[in-house]
Amino acid sequence: MSSTKRIPADVVIAGGGIAGIVTALQLLRGGLRVALIDRDTPERLGGLAPWAFGGMALVDTPLQRRKKIADSPARALADWLRFGELDPADHWSVDWAQAYVERKREVVALCGDA
Numbered sequence: 001m002s003s004t005k006r007i008p009a010d011v012v013i014a015g016g017g018i019a020g021i022v023t024a025l026q027l028l029r030g031g032l033r034v035a036l037i038d039r040d041t042p043e044r045l046g047g048l049a050p051w052a053f054g055g056m057a058l059v060d061t062p063l064q065r066r067k068k069i070a071d072s073p074a075r076a077l078a079d080w081l082r083f084g085e086l087d088p089a090d091h092w093s094v095d096w097a098q099a100y101v102e103r104k105r106e107v108v109a110l111c112g113d114a
């Protein structure tokens with residue numbers, strides 16, 4: 001037997017990982033009604049985030065500059081390739097890492113001082 005539950009909402013978000021949760025919070029702050037649905041069990045809400053280490057990859061931020069910590073996209077990429085043990089032949093991974101370190105400053109500038 002199946003049952004149907006109606007949930008009034010302005011926005012439906014599929015996926016209760018960190019991306020879905022942050023999106024839901026922003027929409028709720030904006031006064032919208034949000035339905036967040038996830039395929040997993042309620043106690044596992046959060047997707048991969050509960051397993052994450054909390055590391056943040058930031059590149060040459062205003063805070064680093066104020067603290068006189070030298071950084072650059074080239075240095076960040078070199079660190080990433082070494083620490084992440086990326087295979088240089090895996091061009092998708094390397095291209096993604098390169099795009100990330102080069103664009104990170106623009107994104108941080110959009111989001112505020114870090």
Ligand SMILES: Cc1cc2nc3c(=O)[nH]c(=O)nc-3n(C[C@H](O)[C@H](O)[C@H](O)COP(=O)(O)OP(=O)(O)OC[C@H]3O[C@@H](n4cnc5c(N)ncnc54)[C@H](O)[C@@H]3O)c2cc1C
Nearest residue numbers: 015016017018019038039040047048049051052053054055
């Ligand atoms: C061991 C580990 C360590 C990590 N350490 C770091 C770290 O130090 N720093 C860092 O920045 N990141 C880290 N990460 C990565 C980070 O956790 C993920 O990038 C991030 O949590 C992804 O969030 P998300 O919301 O995009 O996706 P997910 O967390 O994958 O969430 C997707 C959600 O959507 C749901 N879903 C999928 N398909 C459907 C569907 N069809 N219908 C309904 N729901 C669906 C899933 O059940 C899940 O809850 C780590 C990850 C792991 C596993």
